[in-house]
Amino acid sequence: MTRCWPATLRKYLAVLRLETQYSMRYRLNSLFYLSALVVPVAIQYFLWTTVYRSRAQVGDYSLSAMLTYYVVAVFLSQMRLVAWWDISESIKNGTVVHYLVRPWNHFWLYFTRTLAWTFPILFLLLPGYLILVFVLRHRLLPPASAGALAALILIWLAGGLFVYTLEYMTNLLAFWTERTRGFLWLLSFLTSFLSGALVPLNLLPGHRWLVLQPLAALGYLPARVYLGQVSPAEFWKALGILGLWLLALVPLAHLQLRRGLRRYQPPGG
Amino acid sequence: MAVVVVNRLVRVFTRPRKAPGLRGLVRFYLRPEYERVEALRGVSFTLEAGEILGYVGPNGAGKTTTLKVLSGVLHPTRGHVEVLGFEPWRRQDRFLRQIALVTGHSGFLQEVAWDLTPMDGFRLLKDLYGLSEDEFRRNLEALLEPLDLTGLLEVPIRRLSLGQRVRAELVASLLHRPRVLFLDEPTLGLDIVSQHRLRDFLRTYVQETGTAVILTSHYMRDVEELAHRLLVLHQGRIVYEGPVETLAERLMPVRTVQVVFAEPAVHFHLPPGLSLVDELTARGTLPRDQVQQIIAELLSRYPIQDLTVEEPDLETVLRHFFEAPTP
Incomplete structure (x- = not known):
């Protein structure tokens, strides 16, 4: 018998509540998040103000557009759903058993846990973000429209689910390899680069393809949507591609879990 | 009627073999070697509702492997396993709602709420199992007093003693009133008083609820005092099945x-x-x-x-x- 949606949702909301409390329990550690936005944007600020001394435009970005791009892209990429902290560890040390013997879906359970860790980051990043916006207020551009803000959130959420799925699947490799740190490090590096948080993707060679790959939804696409530099047709195309990726990857992640469990050898039997 | 049926269960693992030292590591990189280990070699038994089955054997005999197969974590390599009419490895929602696994060396609460309180963990389980507030309160109260946890609900789990943590884990596993309970060395590391308290609780709980229990333990007092029937496992095979009292006659x-x-x-x-x-x-x-x-x-x-x-x-x-x- 399929359980009704409210009951299913309630159990994941309970995880969300508990995990949010958990993630905010260390006050000092939380304070360090304040610097997570300020430092990368400050580096980009010094880099790009130097570049723009000799030119007025880089690609289709003015200095203001470039700085706005970084404030938005860096903020969103810092907020991305990072699922890599303990799924593979729990497989390796056998504690995954405690989750597997309870009636929840392992994929969505960790998605909820991951989401819960995003809230405090948002909460802690916001003060730093507001200070940054205030300091750079004469350099930054406003959002293109209210619709652009909504579109930005939509594409970023879909991108977040996509990168979570990738990281979840990479973690599940622990069923085969036990340690996954190398894969996760590689994925993290690629995500940073392909999200456009390091360099706007349309300034790179091969940008026609780079802007269509799904990780662009984590930083590049939302920042461009904010700036009003993505047409509705381009936006829906990117969202559609992302949707197709998700339709393929989410069932694949479930299949991977089933396959992994089939060969699972936890420590101690 | 049997709630657990295990018929000729076989579970095979492979494990790497690596010579010690750097040379061994390089050789393993170039040509890894694995050996096949039969953790369970044709284990068969049944379990009735309201029965406590003592499942004993030395380390590596296959006890924990059996419990993990029965709770749906591990796939059987061969053989037939049925718990409450379900094939455990399919991990269907309705199956998972009716079982619980308690392990003495680690636990669910310690995993999800180490820095939070037992009550935080219990509330999560209330929503996970879809218990109403009344049901939750009733079940919780029935467990807290006999397990002597009243007054500890708001203390962070990491601040509880080992005995208190194990008892809290037991509450977390019984809140939803499972019909089958797998206890993997629940008294591991507990002092004599805590062991005694846990045994008293389990005996009464099973009498009152009719829960079927499989109990593994290295403390023979647990098995002697609680088990209605004993299974002795050795090198993946059952070498004795019957009452505790006649074990000596058969094996010694x-x-x-x-x-x-x-x-x-x-x-x-x-x-x-x-x-x-x-x-x-x-x-x-x-x-x-x-x-x-x-x-x-x-x-x-x-x-x-x-x-x-x-x-x-x-x-x-x-x-x-x-x-x-x-x-």
């Missing part, structure tokens, strides 16, 4: 005998198996089928003040059995 063909003589016995001719522990007392084990005859001989030859013939305790029987060379 000796009985423990103590003779107190009425006068110093230093020059007495004692049968093999008996030796003096002081000048009046001889102790030892005698072959089960010769006990009567040997005692009759002793009585006819020497003045005897007291005589005791005992079945060896469970721990002695199992030690004797597991230490014997494998045929």
Whole structure:
């Protein structure tokens, strides 16, 4: 018998509540998040103000557009759903058993846990973000429209689910390899680069393809949507591609879990 | 009716073999070697509702593997396993709602709420199992007092003693009233008082609820006091199945005998198996089928003040059995 949606949702909301409390329990550690936005944007600020001394435009970005791009892209990429902290560890040390013997879906359970860790980051990043916006207020551009803000959130959420799925699947490799740190490090590096948080993707060679790959939804696409530099047709195309990726990857992640469990050898039997 | 049916269960693992040192590591990188280990070799048994099955054996015998197969974590390599009519490895929602697994070495609450309180964990489980507030309160109250956890609900889990944590884990596993409970060394590391309290609780709980329990433990007192039936597992095979009381008869063909003589016995001719522990007392084990005859001989030859013939305790029987060379 399929359980009704409210009951299913309630159990994941309970995880969300508990995990949010958990993630905010260390006050000092939380304070360090304040610097997570300020430092990368400050580096980009010094880099790009130097570049723009000799030119007025880089690609289709003015200095203001470039700085706005970084404030938005860096903020969103810092907020991305990072699922890599303990799924593979729990497989390796056998504690995954405690989750597997309870009636929840392992994929969505960790998605909820991951989401819960995003809230405090948002909460802690916001003060730093507001200070940054205030300091750079004469350099930054406003959002293109209210619709652009909504579109930005939509594409970023879909991108977040996509990168979570990738990281979840990479973690599940622990069923085969036990340690996954190398894969996760590689994925993290690629995500940073392909999200456009390091360099706007349309300034790179091969940008026609780079802007269509799904990780662009984590930083590049939302920042461009904010700036009003993505047409509705381009936006829906990117969202559609992302949707197709998700339709393929989410069932694949479930299949991977089933396959992994089939060969699972936890420590101690 | 059986709630657990296990028929010819086989579970095979592979494990890497690597020589020690850097050279061994390089060789393993170039040509990894694995060996096949049969953790379970055709295990069969059933479990009825309201029954506590003691599942014992030395380390590596396959006890935990069996529990993990029964709770749906591991796939059987071969054989048939059914719990409450479900094939556990399919991990269907309705199956998972009716079972619980408690492990003495780690636990669910410690995993999800180490820095939070037991109540935070219990509330999560309330929503996970879809319990109403009334049901949750009723179940919780029924568990807190016998497990002596009242007053500890708002203390962070990491601040609880080991005994309190294990009892809290038990509450977390029983809140949803599972029909089948798998207990994997629940008294591991507990002091005598905590072990005793846990045993008392389990005995009453099973009587009242009719829950079927499989209990593994290295503490034979747990099994002696709680199990209605015993399964002894050795090298992946069941070597004994039956009541605790008849285990000694089957696995250890000796009985423990103590003779107190009425006068110093230093020059007495004692049968093999008996030796003096002081000048009046001889102790030892005698072959089960010769006990009567040997005692009759002793009585006819020497003045005897007291005589005791005992079945060896469970721990002695199992030690004797597991230490014997494998045929």
